[in-house]
Structure formats: C-alpha cells, structure tokens
Amino acid sequence: MHHSTMKNLIETLQIRLNDAGYIADKDLTTTLVLMEQLSRPLLVEGEAGVGKTEIAKVLAQIYDCSLIRLQCYDGLDTNSAVYEWNYTHQLLSIKLLEGSKESLGQREAHIFNEEYLLQRPLLKAIQQKIPPVLLIDEIDRTDEAFEAFLLELLSDFQITIPELGTIHALSVPRVVLTSNGTRELSDALRRRCLYHYLDYPGPEKELLIVRSRIPGIEENLSKQIVSFVHALRKSELRKRPGVAETLDWSAALLGLGVNDLKNNIDIIYQTRACLLKTQDDMSIYGRSLISHLVETVL
Amino acid sequence: MNIQPPDSRLLGFLHHLRNEGFVIGIQETIDSMDMLNNLHSTDEFLSRYIIRALACRDHAEWQRFNELFSDYWYPDRTGKNESAMMARIKPRQRQGGIAGIGGSSQEHMDKLMESAEISGAGAGRQRTITRADFRFLNDARAAREAERRAERLSLLLRKKLKRRRVVTTHGNKIDIRKSLRSNLKFGGLPVKPAYTQRRRDPPHIIILHDVSHSMAWNNPLLFRFARGIVRAFPSSEAYAFHTRLFCVTGLYRERSLETMKLRLEANNHLWLGGTCIADSLVYFNKHHARQVMRHDSTIMILSDGFDTNDPEQLGTVLENIKSRARKIIWLNPMLGREGFEPDDAFMHFVAPHIDRLAPAHSLAALEEAIRYLATS
Numbered sequence A: 001m002h003h004s005t006m007k008n009l010i011e012t013l014q015i016r017l018n019d020a021g022y023i024a025d026k027d028l029t030t031t032l033v034l035m036e037q038l039s040r041p042l043l044v045e046g047e048a049g050v051g052k053t054e055i056a057k058v059l060a061q062i063y064d065c066s067l068i069r070l071q072c073y074d075g076l077d078t079n080s081a082v083y084e085w086n087y088t089h090q091l092l093s094i095k096l097l098e099g100s101k102e103s104l105g106q107r108e109a110h111i112f113n114e115e116y117l118l119q120r121p122l123l124k125a126i127q128q129k130i131p132p133v134l135l136i137d138e139i140d141r142t143d144e145a146f147e148a149f150l151l152e153l154l155s156d157f158q159i160t161i162p163e164l165g166t167i168h169a170l171s172v173p174r175v176v177l178t179s180n181g182t183r184e185l186s187d188a189l190r191r192r193c194l195y196h197y198l199d200y201p202g203p204e205k206e207l208l209i210v211r212s213r214i215p216g217i218e219e220n221l222s223k224q225i226v227s228f229v230h231a232l233r234k235s236e237l238r239k240r241p242g243v244a245e246t247l248d249w250s251a252a253l254l255g256l257g258v259n260d261l262k263n264n265i266d267i268i269y270q271t272r273a274c275l276l277k278t279q280d281d282m283s284i285y286g287r288s289l290i291s292h293l294v295e296t297v298l
Numbered sequence B: 001m002n003i004q005p006p007d008s009r010l011l012g013f014l015h016h017l018r019n020e021g022f023v024i025g026i027q028e029t030i031d032s033m034d035m036l037n038n039l040h041s042t043d044e045f046l047s048r049y050i051i052r053a054l055a056c057r058d059h060a061e062w063q064r065f066n067e068l069f070s071d072y073w074y075p076d077r078t079g080k081n082e083s084a085m086m087a088r089i090k091p092r093q094r095q096g097g098i099a100g101i102g103g104s105s106q107e108h109m110d111k112l113m114e115s116a117e118i119s120g121a122g123a124g125r126q127r128t129i130t131r132a133d134f135r136f137l138n139d140a141r142a143a144r145e146a147e148r149r150a151e152r153l154s155l156l157l158r159k160k161l162k163r164r165r166v167v168t169t170h171g172n173k174i175d176i177r178k179s180l181r182s183n184l185k186f187g188g189l190p191v192k193p194a195y196t197q198r199r200r201d202p203p204h205i206i207i208l209h210d211v212s213h214s215m216a217w218n219n220p221l222l223f224r225f226a227r228g229i230v231r232a233f234p235s236s237e238a239y240a241f242h243t244r245l246f247c248v249t250g251l252y253r254e255r256s257l258e259t260m261k262l263r264l265e266a267n268n269h270l271w272l273g274g275t276c277i278a279d280s281l282v283y284f285n286k287h288h289a290r291q292v293m294r295h296d297s298t299i300m301i302l303s304d305g306f307d308t309n310d311p312e313q314l315g316t317v318l319e320n321i322k323s324r325a326r327k328i329i330w331l332n333p334m335l336g337r338e339g340f341e342p343d344d345a346f347m348h349f350v351a352p353h354i355d356r357l358a359p360a361h362s363l364a365a366l367e368e369a370i371r372y373l374a375t376s
Helices: A006-019 A026-038 A052-062 A087-097 A104-111 A121-126 A144-156 A187-191 A203-213 A219-234 A243-255 A265-274 A279-284 A287-297 B008-019 B026-037 B044-055 B059-073 B082-089 B106-112 B122-131 B140-156 B176-182 B219-232 B249-253 B257-266 B277-287 B311-324 B344-353 B363-375
Strands: A042-045 A067-071 A083-085 A117-119 A133-137 A158-161 A165-168 A174-179 A194-197 B160-168 B195-201 B204-210 B237-241 B245-247 B297-302 B327-332 B356-359
Touching: A006 A026, A006 A052, A006 B044, A026 A042, A026 A052, A026 A194, A026 B026, A026 B044, A042 A052, A052 A067, A052 A133, A052 A174, A067 A121, A083 A087, A087 A104, A087 B176, A117 A121, A121 A133, A121 A158, A121 A165, A144 A158, A144 A187, A194 B044, A194 B059, A203 A219, A203 A243, A219 A243, A219 A287, A243 A265, A265 A287, B008 B026, B008 B044, B008 B059, B026 B044, B044 B059, B140 B219, B140 B363, B204 B219, B204 B277, B219 B237, B219 B249, B219 B297, B219 B363, B237 B249, B237 B277, B245 B277, B249 B257, B277 B311, B311 B327, B311 B344, B327 B363, B356 B363
Parallel strands: A042 A174, A042 A194, A067 A133, A133 A174, B204 B237, B204 B297, B297 B327, B327 B356
Antiparallel strands: A083 A117, A158 A165, B160 B195, B237 B245
C-alpha cells in the first residue's frame, strides 16, 4: 500500500507545498499525507483568513488536477449542489414527442437520461476520471439537512438520483471541507473526516508567507509588518486580521512605496482598512493608538 | 491492509482518549496503527500529528490533545504517570462538602436548614416542588425531582421562525420552480404543486454559569437546567466560571448523567473559589466569543452577582457582549429571597446592558424565564 515511508512522503509533500507558495507546518503536511493515504476527507477549521481555502487550491496545483468548489450558504439545496434536471429542455422534448409513436415508458426513458442532467459541483466531482480536489467551503453555513445529505457522498463517494439510480465515483476526489465554526457540525460528519485546526501562524512562519507571496518586499518592512500585525492580534479586536489581511496590507504598503513603518504613522492609519474590518475596530485604532503600538512593537 | 501486531501502548492511549471523551472508532484505531507502523521510526512529533488528525473531532479536543499525549507518553516531563491517570479515569468517591451536582450540596443544606422540611404527596407536593426555593428543598427525593424537571424546562422553548423558506409538501406559498420540476411526470401539468414554508431554527443560547462557592446552593438545580438547554439545542454552548472561565459544553452534553457527574467531579477546579465575573466575561470575550457568538445568540448568565471585580468593569464587558448578541438575560437565584435588592452600583453600571434580570431560585422562576425567552 505504501511504497515510501510516511516520513519521506511528509518531507516530499512539504517541499512541494513550499514550492507552490504555501508554507505548511509539519503537522498540516502530516494530515495532508494521511488524507492522501487513507482517501478520507479533511475538515479544516480555524478563524477567517488563516489559509483554509488555500489548502484546496494548492493541493489542486501540486497534484495537477482540477479544483471543484462548492461555496456553501444558508439555503443551499441539492439542486444547486448536486444536480438538476434541465426541465425547460425536458418540457420542450415532451412537446416534440407528443406526435411520436413511442410508448410512455420510452418517452420517460428519453427525457430522464444524462443528456438532460445539469451537473452541479458534487456530481461533477465524482464524474472525473482524474481525481479532482473538491473544496466544500464554509460547510457550517448550510443547514443540517444538507449536511446529512453529504454523509452519503463522503463515506461511499456515490450519489443517488431517483430517476437514474446510484452514480458511483469514477475516481475518489480529495475532499477538503472548511468551517469557520458559526454552527456546530454534526458528529456523523466529523467522524468521516480527518480534522485539522489551522491557527494563526507564528511570526517566523508568517514572515516566510509574506516573503513567498510578495516577492519584492524588503526584509525590514516585512519584519515590521509581521510584528505590527501580531501585536494587533493580541489586542482586543472584534475581528482579528488573518494572513490574508497581512498579505493585502503588505501589498498595499509596497504599492505606496513605504519601506519603513516607523515614520509612516499616517500611511498606517490610512491603510488600516486592509487589517481592520469592523467600524468599532476602525474607530478604536486612531493615530495615537497606532503610534503607541508602533513605538511599543517596532 | 498491512497491519502489524497491535501495540498495546497505542491501544492504551486510544483507550485513555476515549475515557477523556474522544470518540474513536475501530476504523480510527486501525488507521492509527497502520500509519504509525508505516513511519518506521519513533518520531514523537509525527506520531503526535498522525494520532491527532485521526482522533480529534473539534477544536476543543484539538486543544486538549497535546497535553493528553504528553501526559501519557512522556509522564517524566509533565510529572504525571500512567497509573495516576488511570486513577483519574476511575470513578471517584464523593468527598463531601460543597460540590456542584446531585446530592453533594445536600450535606451543606442539612447543616443550615435542618428545620425546613418539604415533603408530601400528590398535587400538593408537585406545587411545593415548583414554588419552593431550592435552598429549602432538603428532601433528597424532592430535590432530584426538581432537578429532573428543571432539565426538561428547555422543551418549552420552541424553534424560532426564520425568513428563509424551505420546500415542503404542505404550506402557504407555491414554489413555481419546484412545482414544474416535480410535475414533469404529468407532462408539465401542476397536479402536485410544491409549497414553501418559513423555516424554524433552534434558538442559539450561550450559558455563562457561575459555579463559585456562593452559588453552591442552587447549582444542582441550575446545573440541570443548563444541561437541559445544552442538550435540547445542539448549537448551544455552556461555560462555567468562578475566578476563571472554562467551556463545559461537552460535559453538559454527556448522555449519561452518572458519567457526566464523574467527569465533572474529576475536574476539581469546578464549584470552588470566589467569583470574578467581569474577569471571566473578559476572558470569554477574548477567547471564545468569536468562535461561538452569533448575531442571534441569547446570552444567559446564571449568577448571584456577588463579584470581587469592579461593577463598572462588568458593565463595560457586558456592553461589549451585548453589541454582538441579540439578548442578555441574567438569572439570579438571590432575587427570590425576601428583601434582597441588587445594589446601586449593579443597577447603575450593569442593569442597563441586561434585557431581563429575573429570579432563578425555584422551578417556577426558571419556567417564567424560559417563557420569556420563548415569546421574546
């Protein structure tokens, strides 16, 4: 089953992830190897902006396969997630078949075949010959009924369409589910998945991420940015900035030609919208508090 | 699958995790052994990561895992040993004194309220149990009955009507798209129309339960009440606090009352010490609020309000919590006492941020609070 040892697989995957621009710790890499070896879905939780969705994107990149994304939302149903019959096309066919001599059974078989089936992300994912990466993003936003439906897919990789029968996966997709924890997921769903909690990265790791994603950034500036963001995360904020916010802010500062944060309190103040995402946080962080934070941290 | 002979220590660890509340099935056990055998070395960190990915199901387990792993495999580092941990797992004998649940507070009650006797039979007894201040309920059977009924009070809370509509077979509004789809078999004639109805969602309640020394009187009742809510509404969360705050959702959700009592008592830090309500709520705000609070959350504080922190600090933190939640309801068992009035500082700084301050000394008071939640 395993040609190389786990250790080799983990080291190789970590290098490949780094090369693809995703700085992954050994614990995440281990989980990704387990996901591959055991063909089990991966449930990633963590605060917004820590890189949960990026995992799926980078997996698609390194395995050179397609990424199929299902963005979940309140009210998502099987019609939008799995399949839907192209009913206007079917109605048209019924009209066209009215004058034909085909029996009722033949007509029914004609209008309920795959030609009239609109594939949505989940069905599309199990119909691929090369295993794709299936990203089920923000699963906590759907309701319990949809979550229950997912169980069949995640355990047996098959979908049942009443008119056509059960469709088995041509290949087992690599499934990544993400959750922001707005709702407690069921135990049944959790039991089917490997679990990983993605926390905010430490300063060293975040520095590597900034340098890897924003190639032109100076070493001094990137260090200052990371220190400032880390200090900000420790303070009382309604919404703490994630890695995505750090990258946005770094790109903004680079674009504005800033090379040192110490003498640019005004620019930090003007660009704080990249980091702070609520009105409360914006109003708390005025020039004086930013100046105080810069003095303390940098 | 190439499975090596089972490593009894690994099995022992997985068993230990199960005793700590982790749900680990046969498949997880097989996968752990298979993957660890494939490591061909005893790399501590890789082993830790492999078992963690397979054994953990949520963030709470994820946070506890590292300590449990180190305690089990490296007891020298943590100063603990396996036999000590096995002792922790075994049922403990009740130590007496003031504890939180079941009859453990009975001893304390007996000492102070020897003269108050509540007993009887039939409807009279029922009424007594409902109206009685829990402090005076020193008949063990009556106390148990009150606890049981407190737990069932959550059933009075109905699911809230949402704007979101769902497709149903009966309803008050026809869903054209679904009707067309489901009537294709009738040639497009709307023989069986599909309807939509507004969805009902369970209320989202976050319980902040004061388990300090001064609350020991009412803890058995309020504890069962809190447990009832957490078990009835799976999205609800519960936190207990005295001088610090910790999550007890998992404990309250435990199916077996006996197992839960044992687990609770294994946590010796419960039901002891003074009270720092403001500090505890600040901690909740900082470490848990982002994860658990929603715009439609109802925060239910179960506390007598005796606080060693400054009321102004408590007011500020409650204002912060209120800005993110739908409603704050404070249930205070002291309010049921004759002549008890909250002090001026409490009313000045704290009360403005509370939607309802209500007594919680008896079943009837709790029922009234629940009815308020159900209708508001």
